[in-house]
Amino acid sequence: MSDTKDSFVSEAAHTVPGDKEINRRDFLNEITMGALGIAGLGSVVVTYQYFAPNVLFEPSTTFRAGNPDLYPIHSVTFLQDQQVYIVRMPEGFYAVSAVCTHLGCVTQWKADADMIACPCHGSKFKADGTKIEGPAPRPLPHFAISLTADGELLVDKLQNIKPAQVLKV
Amino acid sequence: MASTFDSTLRNLRETRVWKSIFRRGPANTNRTRSLAVFGNLFLHWLPVKVREKSLRLRASYYLGSISFILFVVLFVTGILLMFYYHPAAPHAYRDMKDLQFVVSSGVFLRNLHRLAAHLMVFAVFWHMFHVFYRGGYKPPHEFNWAVGVVLLLVTLFLSYTGYLLPWDQLAFWAVTVGTNIISAMPVVGSKIRFLLLGGNIVGENALLRFYVLHVVILPLVAFLLIGIHFWRVQKDGGLTVKRKDDDGKE
Numbered sequence: 001m002s003d004t005k006d007s008f009v010s011e012a013a014h015t016v017p018g019d020k021e022i023n024r025r026d027f028l029n030e031i032t033m034g035a036l037g038i039a040g041l042g043s044v045v046v047t048y049q050y051f052a053p054n055v056l057f058e059p060s061t062t063f064r065a066g067n068p069d070l071y072p073i074h075s076v077t078f079l080q081d082q083q084v085y086i087v088r089m090p091e092g093f094y095a096v097s098a099v100c101t102h103l104g105c106v107t108q109w110k111a112d113a114d115m116i117a118c119p120c121h122g123s124k125f126k127a128d129g130t131k132i133e134g135p136a137p138r139p140l141p142h143f144a145i146s147l148t149a150d151g152e153l154l155v156d157k158l159q160n161i162k163p164a165q166v167l168k169v
Numbered sequence: 170m171a172s173t174f175d176s177t178l179r180n181l182r183e184t185r186v187w188k189s190i191f192r193r194g195p196a197n198t199n200r201t202r203s204l205a206v207f208g209n210l211f212l213h214w215l216p217v218k219v220r221e222k223s224l225r226l227r228a229s230y231y232l233g234s235i236s237f238i239l240f241v242v243l244f245v246t247g248i249l250l251m252f253y254y255h256p257a258a259p260h261a262y263r264d265m266k267d268l269q270f271v272v273s274s275g276v277f278l279r280n281l282h283r284l285a286a287h288l289m290v291f292a293v294f295w296h297m298f299h300v301f302y303r304g305g306y307k308p309p310h311e312f313n314w315a316v317g318v319v320l321l322l323v324t325l326f327l328s329y330t331g332y333l334l335p336w337d338q339l340a341f342w343a344v345t346v347g348t349n350i351i352s353a354m355p356v357v358g359s360k361i362r363f364l365l366l367g368g369n370i371v372g373e374n375a376l377l378r379f380y381v382l383h384v385v386i387l388p389l390v391a392f393l394l395i396g397i398h399f400w401r402v403q404k405d406g407g408l409t410v411k412r413k414d415d416d417g418k419e
Contacts, residue, residue, distance in 0.1 A: 048364075056368045104349040105342065120346065 065145075065153035068093065068169045076109045076116075076127050084143065084155060085109060085116070087127050092166035095143040095155045096129045102136040116140065128163055139163075214400040216407060223408040232296035233402075237395065239289040243327075246282040247384065254334070256380035258373045261336035286328055293324045305408075313401040316394055323391045330383035333376060344371050344379070 022030075063082050071077055071088040078085055083098040083106050098107050098116075105120035115132060116125040123134025130139045144159035145167045153167075181187055182195065196205040203217045222228060253272055254264045268275035297317060300306070306314035333344045348371070352362040367374025402408065 051364050051367075053367050053374060056374075058368055058370055058372060103346040105346065120342070
């Protein structure tokens with residue numbers, strides 16, 4: 001008995017300072033807790049993955065807006081299905097989001113007042129999307145607009161561009 | 170007549186079936202009355218004895234009980250509405266209209282569910298204010314106060330998830346606005362919105378997710394917390410009654 005105790009002490013004396021002795025019980029406890037921790041973390045990850053859908057059955061974010069000749073110069077046209085304004089000014093075309101940057105309501109073009117107005121909380125914007133007044137934190141974004149090979153307007157709602165980029169036709 | 174009723178009851182109590190259901194004899198002394206409450210699954214979280222003061226109207230205005238009764242009404246009418254409601258985009262709005270115009274008693278049940286929901290939010294808030302102004306958050310009631318705050322949040326989440334289910338314009342824009350508020354949260358906001366809606370728009374997935382939250386997950390959480398809440402009222406020594414009342418001076 002005293003032999004084992006002596007050997008234990010002498011062994012401890014040989015270990016590097018700060019390096020702890022570990023007995024079997026602690027070792028098994030730590031291994032078990034570690035394994036449970038990894039399994040728990042893994043289950044959080046797979047649960048998150050399960051709840052985040054991989055395939056969405058949502059409308060396409062790219063759409064054709066028809067022939068450019070449909071839009072007269074100095075006009076703002078609201079495309080209700082796409083929630084986008086197609087604006088044609090003398091310098092060219094641009095596509096402005098109709099979804100308010102405040103809380104996601106769909107805005108309306110008020111031709112008589114020459115501005116875009118949100119019905120929910122009263123934000124107002126110019127036709128180029130810059131804010132006039134209201135709680136909206138950002139101007140309405142401009143979407144990438146281009147021409148297809150057969151000469152139609154193509155808008156990509158996932159791609160935001162700088163307001164200065166205008167499509168000349 | 171009365172004696173025959175009594176003797177019938179007495180005979181009934183002697184039967185093997187009765188004795189197998191009710192484990193104890195008649196509750197005719199204070200001890201057996203207490204045991205009858207302790208030994209019953211549905212009664213054991215209620216107090217065996219209450220102070221008469223705590224039963225007075227002004228002690229609680231019965232606001233907790235009113236909230237619970239409204240919860241039971243919502244539970245029952247909600248289950249009945251589920252028999253006619255499909256949580257899918259082509260059906261949801263039509264089912265709601267069918268409940269209003271085609272189903273017998275449908276409009277009654279729908280309005281009962283809707284009005285009880287509005288009233289429950291009102292009652293739960295009033296309950297919270299009343300408990301707060303009576304100092305019901307102080308020791309030894311802190312834990313039950315915290316449970317109550319979570320129950321208030323569960324009530325609001327139940328209201329909010331139920332709001333989408335009629336699938337009309339009001340529902341759609343309320344959830345569009347509400348989930349956009351969530352996405353204003355830094356870093357995780359848009360992720361949480363995506364998980365809650367099951368997509369980027371308020372569509373089929375969002376309707377189904379809100380339905381499951383509304384009819385399964387949140388009611389289960391509410392049920393569990395209500396059980397704890399009631400049980401703790403008793404364990405923490407009953408309602409908070411004003412010290413003046415405790416001294417018996419009034």
